[in-house]
Amino acid sequence: xxxxxSDQFHAHPDSEQVMYGLGGKGKVVVGRKTYTLSKGAxxxxxxxxxxxxxxxxxxxxxxxxxxxxxxxxxxxxxQSKAEHRR
Numbered sequence: 001x002x003x004x005x006s007d008q009f010h011a012h013p014d015s016e017q018v019m020y021g022l023g024g025k026g027k028v029v030v031g032r033k034t035y036t037l038s039k040g041a042x043x044x045x046x047x048x049x050x051x052x053x054x055x056x057x058x059x060x061x062x063x064x065x066x067x068x069x070x071x072x073x074x075x076x077x078x079q080s081k082a083e084h085r086r
Contacts, residue, residue, distance in 0.1 A: 001026060001061040006054035016068035017045040019053075024061035027054050037063060 001007075009029075019028060021037040028035045029052045030045050037043055037053075045051050047068075055061035 001053065001055040001063070003055060003058045003060060005061075007052060009050050009052045011048055011050045012045075012067075013048050016047045017051075018066040018068075019043045019045065020064050020066065022062035022064060024055065024059045025057055026061040026063060027056055028052070029054075037061075 019037055019042070021039050021041045023039050025036055025038045028037050028043055028045075030043070031049050031051075035043055053063075
């Protein structure tokens with residue numbers, strides 16, 4: 001992920017994910033908790049839980065995402081920040 005980059009809050013109703021840090025540092029918000037993901041760290045995201053990834057640093061953040069089930073076009077549901085706070 002580019003420096004200072006981010007994605008939008010979203011959820012995967014039918015798919016669990018595992019994120020694995022390859023280099024740099026990023027923040028991952030899962031539900032109401034914020035985690036730091038760095039090289040060698042794993043993070044599990046349960047199905048249906050809203051989440052968001054951001055890179056608050058000036059360096060590129062490298063990570064991979066492993067899906068428990070292959071996503072389909074309706075499996076990625078964007079969420080607004082207001083919805084995330086509920």
